[in-house]
Amino acid sequence: MRKVDYLVIGAGIAGMSAAARLARHGSVVVCEAEDAPGVHASGRSAAFAHFDMDAPLVRALTAASIPLLEEPAAKRHPALFIALEGQEGAFDRVEAGYRKWQPGVRRLSADEARDLVPVLRAGEGGIIGALLDDKGRKLDAHAMLEGHRHSLIAAGSEVATRASVSALRHDGSHWIADTAGQSYAAKVIVNAAGAWVDEIAGLAGVAPIGIRPLRRTVITFDVPADLDVSPWPFTKTVGPGFYIEPEGRGRLLACPMDEHYSEPCDAQPEEEDVALAAWRVEEATTLTITRLASKWAGLRSFAPDRLPVCGFDPAATGFFWLAGQGGFGLQTSPAMALAAEALAISAQWPEELSGVGVTREMLARERLIPTRG
Ligand SMILES: Cc1cc2nc3c(=O)[nH]c(=O)nc-3n(C[C@H](O)[C@H](O)[C@H](O)COP(=O)(O)OP(=O)(O)OC[C@H]3O[C@@H](n4cnc5c(N)ncnc54)[C@H](O)[C@@H]3O)c2cc1C
Structure with missing residues (x-):
């Protein structure tokens, strides 16, 4: 059994960008089922950032993200x-x-x-x-993922590939996650499994969000x-x-x-x-x-309201949602990672987000009813 502070499930852009930030505050392992990061949505995207998005929240998250999207991960286009x-x-x-x-x-x-x-x-x-x-910004998903992987490794954390999380239980103080080669005990599980987030919730006995x-x-x-x-x-x-x-x-x-x-x-x-x-x-x-x-x-x-979800589950201690990135997960990832960091470590809400009018309640899982106790 390996103890870590944060176990992130899913090495797409959501999991990798949040993990790179969390690695500043404790030990992180990102468990990825595939043999590399970005095999699913994050590696198959058109990778462009613009404001023709239906939801004001997504536009605000994009506005907060654009100053943080730098070359070589983003080029003006x-x-x-x-x-x-x-x-x-x-x-x-x-x-x-x-x-x-x-x-x-x-x-x-x-x-x-x-x-x-x-x-x-x-x-x-x-x-x-x-x-x-x-x-506009032409994004480079590979460069974005690699940038996060390097930050993670530099901070002493890691990405475990071919590490599909197959079982999750809470032992009263930690989440225990099983993968084929290794089990982990973590205070916090970050569910960033993209299309699979409700399957991960199912493993943990946590109510789904209806992804x-x-x-x-x-x-x-x-x-x-x-x-x-x-x-x-x-x-x-x-x-x-x-x-x-x-x-x-x-x-x-x-x-x-x-x-x-x-x-x-x-x-x-x-x-x-x-x-x-x-x-x-x-x-x-x-x-x-x-x-x-x-x-x-x-x-x-x-998610059912087509808005992203970021924050702890109200009914499951230490179970953190980072889900519903829709068609905007790359262009909003810098802002979402900031939100995930602040919420996971209970830090002050970032100015980058309050400055564009994004509150934690807008991203909270609680807004999607019903939740199961
Ligand atoms: C065709 C297309 C065009 C797009 N265009 C854009 C665009 O122009 N701009 C933009 O910003 N966004 C775009 N997007 C959206 C963007 O790609 C997604 O919002 C984003 O990639 C979602 O990232 P994610 O990390 O949530 O999911 P993913 O990248 O899917 O990552 C989830 C990861 O979780 C892993 N996983 C699942 N179950 C387990 C398990 N049990 N154990 C371990 N790991 C597990 C998966 O293997 C996967 O790697 C587009 C998407 C598509 C498909």
């Missing part, structure tokens, strides 16, 4: 929100979401938008205008050799549609913004979603996708 014919009304929603945090965004005409992304189609069903955020893993699909494909797409903005429709994002000089990533309920699993792309991604891009642009370079799917996990 523009984002373009395009309205296709019929999506006029959605502009106001996106602009209103931006106004508070980044008033510098500007509206572009269809022609100005096509100067930036020349393949956008004009005319029937095509682009009618756009909103440009020239302060909903939703599958999302990505394709990548090469563009004609005479196009250099690297300066193109991350380009997203303001309503239902798709987004595209450059992957170097000659390749684009595309996503149809699909959401399909899935059990927690190693998500795989369904052919119809792959076809939908290609079709939506071809409809709105002059591109023809003849061959895919790659395709994948990942699970975005949402």
